[in-house]
Amino acid sequence: MSEVTEYKKILPEELYRKLDSFVEDLGIDSKDPRKKGYLIQVLHKAQSLFGYLPEEVQKFVARKLGVCHSEVSGVISFYNFFTTLPKGKVNISICMGTACFVRGSEKVLKEFENFLHIKSGGVTSDGKFSLDVLRCVGACGLAPVVMVGDRVYGNVNPKMVGDIMTDCIKLANSMEENK
Amino acid sequence: MVKQVRIALRNCGRVNPESIEDYINARGYEALVTCLFDKKPADVINIITESGLRGRGGGGFPTGIKWKAAAAEVSDEKFIICNADEGDPGAFMDRAVLEGDTHSVLEAMTIAGYSVGADKGIIYIRAEYPLAIERIKKAIEISKEYGFLGKNILGTEFSFDIELKYGAGAFVCGEETALIASIEGKRGEPVVKPPYPAQKGLWGKPTIVNNVETFANICPIILNGKDWFRSIGTQKSPGTKVFALAGKINNVGLIEIPMGMTLRNVIDNIGGGIRDGKEFKAVQTGGPSGGCITRENLDTPIDYDNLLSIGSMMGSGGMIVMDEDDCMVNFAKFFLEFTIDESCGKCAPCRVGNKRLLELLEKVTNGQATEEIIPQIEQLCATIKKASLCGLGQTSPNPVLSTLRYFRNEYDEHIKDKKCRSKVCKALLKYEIVPDKCNGCTRCARSCPVQCISGKVKEVHTIDQKACIKCGVCYTNCKFNAIIVS
Numbered sequence: 001m002s003e004v005t006e007y008k009k010i011l012p013e014e015l016y017r018k019l020d021s022f023v024e025d026l027g028i029d030s031k032d033p034r035k036k037g038y039l040i041q042v043l044h045k046a047q048s049l050f051g052y053l054p055e056e057v058q059k060f061v062a063r064k065l066g067v068c069h070s071e072v073s074g075v076i077s078f079y080n081f082f083t084t085l086p087k088g089k090v091n092i093s094i095c096m097g098t099a100c101f102v103r104g105s106e107k108v109l110k111e112f113e114n115f116l117h118i119k120s121g122g123v124t125s126d127g128k129f130s131l132d133v134l135r136c137v138g139a140c141g142l143a144p145v146v147m148v149g150d151r152v153y154g155n156v157n158p159k160m161v162g163d164i165m166t167d168c169i170k171l172a173n174s175m176e177e178n179k
Numbered sequence: 180m181v182k183q184v185r186i187a188l189r190n191c192g193r194v195n196p197e198s199i200e201d202y203i204n205a206r207g208y209e210a211l212v213t214c215l216f217d218k219k220p221a222d223v224i225n226i227i228t229e230s231g232l233r234g235r236g237g238g239g240f241p242t243g244i245k246w247k248a249a250a251a252e253v254s255d256e257k258f259i260i261c262n263a264d265e266g267d268p269g270a271f272m273d274r275a276v277l278e279g280d281t282h283s284v285l286e287a288m289t290i291a292g293y294s295v296g297a298d299k300g301i302i303y304i305r306a307e308y309p310l311a312i313e314r315i316k317k318a319i320e321i322s323k324e325y326g327f328l329g330k331n332i333l334g335t336e337f338s339f340d341i342e343l344k345y346g347a348g349a350f351v352c353g354e355e356t357a358l359i360a361s362i363e364g365k366r367g368e369p370v371v372k373p374p375y376p377a378q379k380g381l382w383g384k385p386t387i388v389n390n391v392e393t394f395a396n397i398c399p400i401i402l403n404g405k406d407w408f409r410s411i412g413t414q415k416s417p418g419t420k421v422f423a424l425a426g427k428i429n430n431v432g433l434i435e436i437p438m439g440m441t442l443r444n445v446i447d448n449i450g451g452g453i454r455d456g457k458e459f460k461a462v463q464t465g466g467p468s469g470g471c472i473t474r475e476n477l478d479t480p481i482d483y484d485n486l487l488s489i490g491s492m493m494g495s496g497g498m499i500v501m502d503e504d505d506c507m508v509n510f511a512k513f514f515l516e517f518t519i520d521e522s523c524g525k526c527a528p529c530r531v532g533n534k535r536l537l538e539l540l541e542k543v544t545n546g547q548a549t550e551e552i553i554p555q556i557e558q559l560c561a562t563i564k565k566a567s568l569c570g571l572g573q574t575s576p577n578p579v580l581s582t583l584r585y586f587r588n589e590y591d592e593h594i595k596d597k598k599c600r601s602k603v604c605k606a607l608l609k610y611e612i613v614p615d616k617c618n619g620c621t622r623c624a625r626s627c628p629v630q631c632i633s634g635k636v637k638e639v640h641t642i643d644q645k646a647c648i649k650c651g652v653c654y655t656n657c658k659f660n661a662i663i664v665s
Contacts, residue, residue, distance in 0.1 A: 034382055039364035040347055044306060071365075078366040078523070080348035081306055097268030098466065098499045099425035101513055135350070135517070137307060138271030140425040140497075141432045 009056050015049045016060060023064050030066055039065060039075060043082060052086045080135075088123045088130030090172045092116075092164075095145040097136030104157065105144035109133065111158040112146075115165055128172045183449065184411060186419045187235070187272070187395035188435045191279030196314055199321045202282040208327050210401035211286050214293055215335050223294040224250060227397065230405040231417040236262060236353065236390030237465070237494045238570070239416070239483035245387055248377035250295040252385040257297035259288050260381065260388045262358060263304040263311070266350040267466035268517065269497035272421040273391035275433055277304070277311040280395065281318040285341060287397035289328060291387060292339040300341035301381070303358055307348070315343060350467070350521035351571050353495075355380075355388040357523070368523045369569035390495070392421055412438030416482035420493065422464075426500035427454045439480040442472055446500065457502040461585070465494030467514045467521075468574030470581025471507070490581045492574070506603035507586040508593055512540045514578040522571065529572030532563040536579065543590060544604040546597045553590065556583070602664050605649045609665050614639045616661035623653035623662065 009016065022045050028035050042065065046057050053076055062069040076082040094100075094109045109120060112131055116124055123130040139145050142154025148168055156164070185191075194201040202208070214223050228243025249257060261284060265273040277284060288300040304312060319341055322328040330338045344362050351357045352367040359381050361367035380386020396418060400408045409417045416438040422445070425431050429451035436445065442462060446452065453459050461471040470491035472479070479485050483493050501510065515537045524530045539556050542548040560576035567573045583590060592598045599607045612623070612632075619637040624630075631647050634640030642653070654662045 034363070036364035037344075037362060040345060040361065044345055044347070074366055075364065078349060078368075079346075080520075082347055098463070098497060098513070099269045099423075099431075101268075102426045102499055102501060102505060102510075134307075135266070135348075136268035136271070138265065138274040140269050140271055140423055143425060143431075 009060075011050055011054070011056060019046055019049055019057075019060070020064070028065065035065060036067055036071075039067065039072065040079075043072075043076065047082060052083050054084055054086075086123070086127075087132075089128050089175050090148060090168050091130045091132065092168060093132050093134045093147040094120070095135075095137050095139075095143070095147070096133040097140060097143070099140035100136075100144040103143040107158050108144050108146065108156050108161065111161040112165075115161055129168060183435050184419050184437050185435050186399050186411070187276060187392050187421050188279070188433065189399065190283060191275055194280070196279050196281050197317060199282060199318070199325060202280075206402060207282055207398075208286055208325075210398035211289055211293075211327060212333065213401060214290050215333060215337060220250065220294045220296065223290060223401070226401060226405050227294075230400045230408040231415075232393065232396055232400060232408065233416060233483060234390060235392035235396070235420065235495070237267075237468070237492065239493055242389060242393055245377055245389070246291065246295055248375065249297075249385045249387045252378060254385050256299070256382075256384045257292075257295055258381045258384060258386040259291045259295070259297045259300040260355075260358065260362070260386060261288055261300065261302040261394055262353065262355070262388050262390045263302055263308075264346040264352050264358060265305060265308075265391075265495065266353045266521075267495045267497050269425055269466060269499050270423045270495045272423055272433055272496055274308050274311055275421075276391050276395045277308070278314055281311075281314045282322065283398055284391060284394045285315075285318055285322055285328060287394035288341060289332065289339045290397055290401065291389070291394070293337055295385070295387060297385075297387070298338050298340065300339060301344050301362060302341060303344045303346060303352075303362060305348070306345045312343065312345075349523070350517075351523045351569070354569050354571060357569070358388060359386065366523070368525045369571075371568065392496075413480065413482045415484055420481070420496060422496045422498040424450055424498050424500070426498075427457065427502040427505075428452070428500040429454055436481070438482040441478050441480055443477040445481075445498070446477070450500065453500065453502050457504065460501045460503055460505060461507070463491075463499040463501065463510070463578070464497065465492035465574075465577070466497045467517045468492060468570065468577055469494045469497075470577045471585055473585045475585075490577070490584055492577070504601050504603075506544075506599050506601040507582040507589050508540065508543055508599075509601075509603045511579045511582045512537065512544060515540060515575070518571065518575040522575075526566075526568040526572060528563045528566035529568070529575060532559060532567075533572075533575055535559060536563065536576065540579070543593045544599070545606040546593070546604075548594045550594060552594065553583070598665075608649050609644065610642055610647060610649065610651070610654060611663055611665065612640050612642060613661050613663055616659050618659060618661075620658070622656055622658065626652050626656045628652060 058072045062072045120133050144156050146153040146156045194205045224246045232242045233239040263273050326333050349367045352361045354369045355376050357367040357369040376386040412418045419435050419437050421435045434449050461473050463471050476489050486493050519533050522529045536559050560580050563576050597607050617639045624632040629648050631643040632640050
């Protein structure tokens with residue numbers, strides 16, 4: 001691996017160190033033909049640290065595990081959970097599972113889109129909020145469901161969007177202060 | 180009225196999932212002890228085979244036969260995989276079992292390991308289920324302390340270990356070969372069977388993949404015997420099935436019913452009828468691979484084979500109830516959009532075919548379709564079913580075919596009359612102002628985003644149909660119910 005060209009890293013070095021020690025702790029044998037089995041686990045960790053998986057992180061993981069960058073990138077693009085774009089500080093997810101769909105989650109999504117002036121999958125220009133849809137959180141009894149971070153809002157209708165956004169703004173502000 | 184019977188969910192909400200003592204008090208690990216000390220591996224497989232247990236993940240393949248196939252293989256290594264990548268939108272029974280009765284899954288996997296000669300188990304779970312993950316981790320740790328898991332279980336020669344692997348959001352990974360690819364750190368693309376995983380699975384070794392609910396049935400069968408299990412349910416589908424009842428029904432949530440119960444019983448008695456006194460239209464089972472059950476089939480006993488014969492399937496157990504306000508064409512479109520999102524893209528019939536199919540359906544809901552479109556849709560569906568590589572593609576046209584079969588009249592209305600009776604398909608709607616009710620308050624005109632409503636104050640307003648974008652803002656804003664949709 002001596003021929004590898006250096007690549008630019010702009011994300012915090014400290015996070016890279018954390019990821020590095022996480023991989024070290026897994027105790028992967030570089031000659032193990034099954035070492036690729038750790039890839040998804042490492043990517044989960046990387047995304048939880050950085051928030052997203054841009055090219056520089058992909059290259060770091062590829063080099064660390066001794067697999068091709070193209071393979072890492074291929075895995076990331078395949079799975080919905082992984083993202084190569086940063087999300088907002090507060091991420092709002094609308095469940096589009098069948099139960100939620102039947103109970104009107106499309107209208108809820110529209111309302112959020114109107115409120116934030118972004119489409120599903122987008123981030124607001126100030127980087128505070130992002131909006132996406134997910135496929136079933138397994139809370140179909142509460143349909144339609146909206147998730148803000150770890151918090152779950154159940155039986156949501158378009159009229160509740162304003163109140164949920166009030167919570168989101170408070171959350172974003174408190175995150176700002178803690179910084 | 181037949182009541183619910185709890186086998187898979189027997190401990191959920193009754194024992195503390197974080198306490199192994201509670202589980203042991205509820206006859207926990209008794210089945211494992213019985214197997215290890217009183218039964219040979221082949222005996223265990225025979226019990227499971229003769230019980231008639233079929234895979235609860237959807238396909239309904241006999242569990243015992245899968246185990247037998249893996250047991251027959253000679254290999255230095257075999258794997259038991261628990262498929263907990265619950266991807267069917269609208270189903271959450273696996274999460275309930277993993278969170279509410281964690282040990283029973285570990286115990287059943289260990290029994291499976293003993294039966295086929297595997298020493299390694301893997302639970303492939305969705306990363307979206309953090310509580311389940313936490314409980315499994317704790318349960319693995321404590322069972323090792325008690326000697327139910329790990330090296331030389333209960334002092335015997337048999338060793339078995341279980342580890343967790345995380346999914347990353349891909350519906351196709353519910354297919355066993357795709358799931359195995361994902362555990363190997365690859366894109367979760369399915370491969371052609373045979374060889375079946377029982378012969379060549381994870382890392383090329385014999386592997387059993389069973390669903391969470393299937394595992395949840397193992398211990399009760401060992402404890403109570405095959406005859407007990409066969410006494411519940413129907414002859415070809417013994418036992419129970421857990422369904423996630425959701426949608427337009429009064430009582431939503433998980434139910435566990437003996438196979439053979441009628442849908443009418445489920446909806447009227449367990450579900451408490453349709454919400455807001457509306458009219459029942461259909462139930463969708465089998466998720467994106469399934470189909471609809473309509474009023475005429477309400478008295479069909481629910482089991483694997485009956486559901487297939489009426490154009491639906493068991494699936495993992497999502498049961499979505501729809502009422503008169505749901506447009507069936509739009510509903511078929513919803514599932515197709517899901518399939519397109521989740522298609523892995525490996526084979527063209529699924530990748531391209533479903534996209535083209537969606538375009539045809541969009542023509543129907545946009546009012547641009549002519550009558551020739553139905554045969555086109557049918558032909559494309561047949562091709563996708565026949566030519567796709569894996570279960571996802573082969574079943575993806577089912578929601579379309581099923582709605583075409585039972586709701587042809589709704590398709591015809593969209594195509595010929597350009598009407599959507601459930602008032603869902605926007606392009607086909609027409610907003611009009613009823614002159615008698617309009618008092619000229621101007622509220623609608625002020626709120627219209629494209630300024631297509633005209634009229635003077637205190638005079639009747641009109642909507643310019645050509646300019647109207649059918650957003651419905653005027654309809655929601657009018658305080659005098661003067662706007663009607665047709």
